[in-house]
Amino acid sequence: MKPGQQRLPHTQVDTRERLAFQFDGKTCHGYHGDTLASALLANGVTIIGRSFKLHRPRGVFAAGKEETGALVQLEEGAFTEPNVRATLVPLYQGLNARGQNAWPSVRFDIYAVLGLFKKVLPASFYYKTFMWPNWQMWEPLVRRVAGLGSAPSAPDPDTYLQQTVHAEVVVVGGGRSGLQAALAAAADPDCRVLLLDEQEVPGGALLASPEPAERTWLTRTLAQIARYPNITLMPRTTANGYHDHNMLTALQRVTSHLGPQAGSSQPREVFWRIVAGRVVLATGALERPLVFPHNDRPGIMLAGAVREYTHRYGLVLGERMVFFTNNDSAWHGALEMAACGVPVAAVVDIRREVAPALLQRAAEAGIRCLAGYTVVHTRGRRGMRQVLVQQLSADGNDVQGPRETLACDLLAMSGGWTPTVHLFSQSGGKLDWRESDSCFVPGDPAQAVTVVGRANGDFSQPLNTRAQWLTPGLSPEYQWVDFQYDVTASDIQLAARENYVSVEHVKRYTTNGMSIDQGKTSNVNGLGILAQATQRSIPEVGTTRFRPPYHPTTLGAYAGVELGALYKPFQQLPAHACHVALGAHLADMGGWQRPEYYPRAAECEADTIAREVRGVREAVGLLDYSPLGKLEVRGPDAREFLNRLYINNIITLRVGAARYGLMLNEKGIVVDDGVVVCLAEDHFLLHTTSGGASVVHATLEEWLQCEWMALRVLVTNVTTQWATLMLSGPHARAVLGQLPGDIDLSREAFAHMQFRAGTLCGVPARILRASFTGELSFELSVPAGYGRSLWEALMTAGASFGITPFGIESLMVLRTEKGYLHVGSDTDGNTMPQDLGWAGAMAKKTGDFIGRRSLALDVGLDPDRLQFTGIELLDTTLDTTLDTTLDTTATIVNGAHVLAEDGRGSAGYVTSACFSPTLGRTVALGIVAAAQRRQGETVAVYYEGKAQPARLVAPCSYDPGGERLQLAPEVSGLAPVALPPGNLAAQLPMATIPGVDKVGFRLSEYTECDLIRLQVFHRDPEQVPALVAALGMELPGPGEVHWRGDQRWLWSAPGEWMLTVPTGLGKSMLYALREATAELCTVATLITDGRVILALEGARVRDILARGTTVDLHPQQFCPGSCTVTRFAGIPVMLFKPTEADDFLLFACRSLAIYLGEWFQAASRDC
C-alpha cells in the first residue's frame, strides 16, 4: 500500500494515538493497536527479511503466528530477540527493529546472488557437498551465509518467573468458541475457569470481522466474562505445551510487549504450569498457502490475512488485487474487499465448479471469475506486478490453453484451512484426515479434552476445498512449500526419489516445517506433495508428530528464578559465618557450601593445604564436619536390621562402641561406608558419607517399607539437627579438655572407636572417637544452634596450641596419606567389598546381608577384579629395571591408567593422588587388577603421554601401625586458656534469614516454638491405637492439624507427626512423651535446631508460594488448619495454614534457610 494512506474507519486501531518506531534505522509511524507488521505495511515496507538459504526477499505474508516472512531482530543490546514475528509484536512508542539475514540491507542483499544457484543447492546439499575435508571447515562459512537473526550476546537483564495455577476447566483460545466455552463452564460457581488468549485482546477471528453485530457480541461477551469471579482471563498468554495428565504449560508476556524495561520489577515473561481438570481447545484454524511457481514473492499473502489487515487495522493493501483459491473462503474475502472499495481484478479458482451464488455476487461486484484456472507464474522485482494464469485440464493434472497476464499489486491466496491441532496432538489425541476440507481434524482424545470451533474443523461456512498440492504440468523447482527455509516442491520430490518414505525423515532431510513456524503453513502441503510423489494417500503418509513448544519459548522463562546462586538448592553449615570470616575457600560439595581450605593472604592452594595438613599432624586442626550423615535407627529389631544392612557384624556391637561399616546394594556393589554407633540396645546412630544422608535414609526406608515390613524399626534423619566438628591432631585431647564437660576424655576411659554422650559447656553433646586423618580425633556434635559457639570456643581453647582450621581438601590429603577409603572416589560402580580387602571379615559373619549373594556370582569371583591398593611412584632418572628408589618429584593425577602387562590396555586406574606434605612426595591410591596378589610388583602408570614406573603397595603410607591414635596426652606446658565464662548457652546466633517486607508479601523467621518429631511403628496395626490411648488424644490424619492447648500436632507421614510447643518447653515435652509412650514402639526426637520456620503473609502470599510448589493452595483445597508436605523450590518442606487469613508457616531444613530466603527474595521481585 502507499505510505501515509488514511486508515479505514471502525477498526481496532486507535488513530488518535500515533507512535513512532524504527525499522532498519528509518523512522516510521503507526498507531496504537497496530502490530509491527501492520505498521510496516502502512509505511509501505515490502521487504522485511530474507529467507534462510537463498536470501529471497520476504515480506508480510500472514497476520498471526503462522507468519514466515516478516521476521525481525527486535531491539538491540541485551534485550534483543531474534526471529520475532512482526505480526505478533504490538507496536509501542520507540520500537526498534531490523531485518534479518541480509547484508548490507534487506532491500539490497548481496547474498541474494545465491538465488541464481538454486538448482545446485537442493535439500540435503550440505550433506552431499561439505564432506571434504570435513564439515567443521565449512561450518563457519555456512553459518555466516545461512541463518536468521542473532542471539543476544550479553546476559539477559530481564527477570522471569514460573508459577503453577490450578483450574477445573482451562480454555485455550479467546475467540468466539473459547469465550462461549468459558461462559458455559463458569455457570458452576465452584468451577475455576482459566481462559488463555495469546493476543493483546481476546476475540480471535472476531477482531477481524467486518460485521458490526459480531463486534457488539464480542464487547458484550467480554463484559460478561469480566463479571464472573471464577473466570480468570490471561491475555498475551500462549499455551505452548500439552503434557501428560492434563498438565499444560503456557508463556505469558508480562512486559515484553512494552519493549526494553530494564530495571522493572515486573518480569518480562511468566512461565505457567497449568494443572487442569478439563481442557477446552478453541485454538482456531490456520490458512494454508497454495503451491505454484514463484509463490514466494513479497506481495503474495494469505487471503485471510488480507481481510484481517483491512478489517482490523484499516489497511487497504493493494490497488489491484487478484485472489487465488481452492475453496470458498477467499471468495468471501474478495467480495468484502470489493465492498470496501478495493479493486479486485479477478478470483482465480482451481475448481471448475464454484457455487453459483458466489459467481453471481462476484460478477455483480465487477470481479472477473476464472474458475478452473491456476496461477502459473508471478512477476515483479520487489513486489507483485503481474500474475500469469492458465486453464487446468479437465482431469486437473495439467495446464492447457494460452497463458493470460493479469496486472496486480497483491495476490491473495487460500489453499484451504488447517485446524490448529498442535495441542490436541501433543495431548496424545488421534488425528483424522477429513477429505472434504483436506485437513486433519481431532479424532479420539487421550485425555480429558474437548476441541471446539474451527480447531475441531467446525467451519461456520462450508469451504468446499479441493486440494491441489502443487501446480501440475509445471516445474516444481520454484514452487515454494516452506517459505522460510526455502523448501520447494522439488525438494520433497527429491527426498521421495532418494527413497525417503517416513514423513519424519522427509521433514528432517528437506527441513520442511522445521522453520520458526514449525510447519504451521507448510506441513499439510508438504504431506500432500509427498503422498503424490510416493503414490500414497495422506492418511497413509501420516503427519509428523507435534511436540512442545507450540511457540518458541525464551530460555529465561524455562529457567525462572533458578539462576546464578539459586541454580540449585544450597545448604550452609551452622558455623558458616565463622568460615567466611576466616577467609575460607568455599565449594559446593554434595549440595553443601563447605570450606575446601582457608588460605591466608597471598597463600596459594597447595601451600595452604600443606600448612593445614602439617597443622593437624603436628598440633591440632578443626574441621566443620556437619554434613556428615546422621541417621538414628531405633526399635526392637534395629540391631537385626543393621546386621542385614552392613557387611560387618553388628550383633556384637556393644553399647557405647562404634564400628566401621560398609553398605552394599543388592548387586554387591559398595555404595556407602560410615561408623555405626550403638547408643542403646535398641538404638543406633549411623554415620553416612557426607551429603549422602538422604540417599541412605531413602534406601533404609525402601527395605523397611517394601521388603522387611515386619521389622520393628524407625529411622530418623538428624543430620541437620546436630552440628559436628572434627578436632584432630596430637593436641586434640588437650584442647577439648579445656572445655567444661562431664565426659571423661582420658585415654583409658575413652578409647578409639568409642562414643560418649553427655554435656559440653552445658549443652548436650555427642562425642565419637574415630579418625579419618590418622591422628587422635574427636567428632563432636552439639545441637546445630550451638555449632557456631562450639567452633568459636574450640578456636579459643586451641589458640595456644596453634589450632588450624582445615578444609575438605586438606582432609582428603590426610586420609590419602593414611590410605583410608573414600567411597565414590576409590570405588566405582563395580567395586565389591572383597576388592577392598574385606573378604576375610565377611567370611566370619554368618547370615545374610544386602548384596551378599551377588558376591558369589561369577563376576565377584573373578581373580582379576580391580582391587584397592596404594601406588608408589618410582624414580625414572635412574636405571628403572629393578630400581626401588622412590621418586619424590613425580606427580600423578586421578584417572591416570595403570597399564596392563602387555603395555597396551588398562589394568585399572589411579583414584586418589596428591602431594603429601608429610612425606614430601606424591601418594596415590587406585584400583588395579589383582592388586592384592600383585603387591610389591612394578607397574607402569600412563600419564601425560609417558609411562611412569610405580609399585603396588599397601594403601597406608603414613603411620601404618596406627600408633598416633594412641598417643599419650602430651604435657604441653601451656597454661589453659581462659574461656568465656560458663557455657555455650550464651549462644551465637545461627544465620538468620533477612526478612522480606513488600506490598502484599512479608516473610519473617518464626521462632516461637520448639519442634518434636514423633514416630510410631504404624505397620503394626496395634501401635497407633495404643499411642492414641497413651496420649489420650486423637491424632491428626493426612493433611490435618490438631490443637491441644498451646501444642499443635501436624501430620507429616503415616505414623509420624510434627509437634510444636512454645519455645523452651521442647525438652520437657520430649521427656513427657517418652515416658507416656515407653511401652510402645515409638521415637520422639527434638528437631528444633535442625529446622527453620518461615512465617509468610500478605495478599500475594499464595501467588508467591505457587512459584515454588505445584500443590493447589486455593482455600477450598488447602483449608485453614491444614498442612501438607511437598516439594518447594526443589526442597522438601511442610506448609501449614494456621488461619483463614493469607498466612502460612513453612518448615524446612535449617541448613537451607539462606537458600530459601534468597529464593523468596527472587520470587517476590514483582511485589
Place this chain on the structure above:
Amino acid sequence: MMRIECPWCGSRTEDEFTCGGQSHIARPDPARASDGEWAAYLYQRDNPKGLHYERWHHGFGCGQWFNVARHTVSHAILAVYTMSEPKPELPDVPGDKA
C-alpha cells in the same frame, strides 16, 4: 508431567516422586537361589507396552513407597495401592497414544 495419587497425600505432580521400577518382585532366599535365579531377581524386568506394575516413592512428601499400575504408552494410572495390598487384576487396555 504426570499427576500421581499418593495414597496418603493425594494428587501430586510427578516431580515429588521417584520411580523404583517394577514392583512385586519377590526376593529369593539367598541361601537357596541358584546363580540364575538370583541374576533374574537382580536384572530381569518386564518391559511391556501397556500395563506396568511399579513402585513409586513420595520422597518430597510423606516418604512412603506405594504401588502404581501405569500404562506405559498413555501414562494412564489405573490403580494406586499400598505396599501391603495385593496386586489388583486389571484388564490390559491397549495404548491410545501411538
